[in-house]
Amino acid sequence: MxxxxxxxxxxxxxxxxxxxxxxxxxxxxxxxxxxxxxxxVFYILLMVVNPFSDLSVLHRVIGLLFVLAFSWFAMLFSRYQKDFRDVDYGLPTLQMMQNVVERYKFSLKTILQLIPPLVMVAIALSLTVYQSSSAANAPYRVLMVQLVFFLIALGAGYAGYEVWKVKHKPLVDHAREMLKELNRM
Amino acid sequence: MIEKELRFKTLVRENEERIRRICRYYAPTEEEQNDMYQEVLVNIWKSLDSFRGDSAMGTWVYRVAVNTSLSYSGQHYKRMKLNVEVGSDYLQNAFEQEDEYMLKEEKIQALQAELNQLSFIDKAIMGLVIEGLPTKDISDIIGITESNVRVKIHRIKNELRSQLNTNSESF
Structure with missing residues (x-):
C-alpha cells in the first residue's frame, strides 16, 4: 500500500x-x-395518458399503479444510497455510534415503508389477471397471482434479512456494544 | 472544489503526525497503519463539507481519526490492539508523578499488555489521554460529559494500577 x-x-x-x-x-x-x-414520464405517457391507443380505464389504472410503485421504490433506494454515502465521521463518537445503529438496524419503519408499493404492485397484478380472465375463473386466478406474489415478496424479504444478518448486524452489535460502554460510568 | 482541496491539504499537513500516531495505536503492522491512515484521509475528505467550525479543527481531526479507527476496528476489531511505543514520550502524558513506577522500562511492556486488555472505548480514551489531550477535548471527541470522562479515566488508571500490582506480586 x-x-x-x-x-x-x-x-x-x-x-x-x-x-x-x-x-x-x-x-x-x-x-x-x-x-x-x-x-x-415515459411510462405515464405510455400507460396512463396515451391518447392513441385503445387502453381501457382499467389498463390506465394498472399502469398508474405500476408507475407509482416503482417511483416509490426508486425514491426509497435513492434515500438509502444517500444515507450510506453521507456518513459524517466528524461527529462525536457517541453520536456517530447512535447513527450507525439507526442506519443499519433492522427497523419496522423500513418494512412499513415497503408495504404501500408492494400493495400497489399486488393490486396492479390482480387487476391485470382479472381483466384477462373469464368471470368464472377470475377469483381463482387472482388468488393464485396474489399467492405467488406474496411468496416471492416473502422470499425476497427473507433473502434481505439474511444479507442484513451477515453484512449489517455485526456493525449494529459492535456499535451497540460501544454505546453500552460509553454510557457505563 | 479548489477551496475544499486547499483546506484538505492544509489540514493534512498540519495534522499528519497526530493522525499517524492514532493509526499506530490501533493498527499493529506498518501496512495496516498505512491502510488506516488512508481511510482516515478519505473520511476527512468526505466529512469536510459538514465541518461547521463548532469545535477546533484539531479536535475535529481527532474525532475523524478515532471514529475511523473504531469503525475500521469494527471490521478487524477482534485483532484491535493499542500499540504504545516503549519509551514513548506520549506515554508520560497518561500518568502522573505518583505513577512513575508504571513508566519504568521494565513495567512498560506489562503496562502495554494491560492497556490491550481494556475495552475499545477505554482504549480510545487512553489513546487520547496518551496524546495529552485535556478532559474537555476528550469529552468533545467522544461525546460524553467531562465528568464522565474524568470518572472513566480514574477507573481505567485504577484498574491498570491494580492489575500491574497483582502481576508484580505474583512473580
Whole structure:
C-alpha cells in the first residue's frame, strides 16, 4: 500500500483520485435521477395518458399503479444510497455510534415503508389477471397471482434479512456494544 | 472544489503526525497503519463539507481519526490492539508523578499488555489521554460529559494500577 506523505507527489494523486470519485458519484447521482424522471414520464405517457391507443380505464389504472410503485421504490433506494454515502465521521463518537445503529438496524419503519408499493404492485397484478380472465375463473386466478406474489415478496424479504444478518448486524452489535460502554460510568 | 482541496491539504499537513500516531495505536503492522491512515484521509475528505467550525479543527481531526479507527476496528476489531511505543514520550502524558513506577522500562511492556486488555472505548480514551489531550477535548471527541470522562479515566488508571500490582506480586 502506498504511503501518502505531504512531501511527495502521492498526495496530489490521492487528492485527484478523491475528486474524481466525488465527480463520479455526483454524475452518477444526476444520471440516475434523470433516468428515473425520464422513465416515469415515459411510462405515464405510455400507460396512463396515451391518447392513441385503445387502453381501457382499467389498463390506465394498472399502469398508474405500476408507475407509482416503482417511483416509490426508486425514491426509497435513492434515500438509502444517500444515507450510506453521507456518513459524517466528524461527529462525536457517541453520536456517530447512535447513527450507525439507526442506519443499519433492522427497523419496522423500513418494512412499513415497503408495504404501500408492494400493495400497489399486488393490486396492479390482480387487476391485470382479472381483466384477462373469464368471470368464472377470475377469483381463482387472482388468488393464485396474489399467492405467488406474496411468496416471492416473502422470499425476497427473507433473502434481505439474511444479507442484513451477515453484512449489517455485526456493525449494529459492535456499535451497540460501544454505546453500552460509553454510557457505563 | 479548489477551496475544499486547499483546506484538505492544509489540514493534512498540519495534522499528519497526530493522525499517524492514532493509526499506530490501533493498527499493529506498518501496512495496516498505512491502510488506516488512508481511510482516515478519505473520511476527512468526505466529512469536510459538514465541518461547521463548532469545535477546533484539531479536535475535529481527532474525532475523524478515532471514529475511523473504531469503525475500521469494527471490521478487524477482534485483532484491535493499542500499540504504545516503549519509551514513548506520549506515554508520560497518561500518568502522573505518583505513577512513575508504571513508566519504568521494565513495567512498560506489562503496562502495554494491560492497556490491550481494556475495552475499545477505554482504549480510545487512553489513546487520547496518551496524546495529552485535556478532559474537555476528550469529552468533545467522544461525546460524553467531562465528568464522565474524568470518572472513566480514574477507573481505567485504577484498574491498570491494580492489575500491574497483582502481576508484580505474583512473580
Amino acid at each position: 502506498e504511503n501518502i506523505s505531504r512531501n511527495s507527489g502521492e498526495m496530489e494523486s490521492f487528492v485527484s483520485r478523491l475528486k474524481k470519485q466525488d465527480n463520479y458519484n455526483l454524475q452518477l447521482g444526476k444520471v440516475l435521477k434523470r433516468f428515473y424522471i425520464i422513465m416515469v
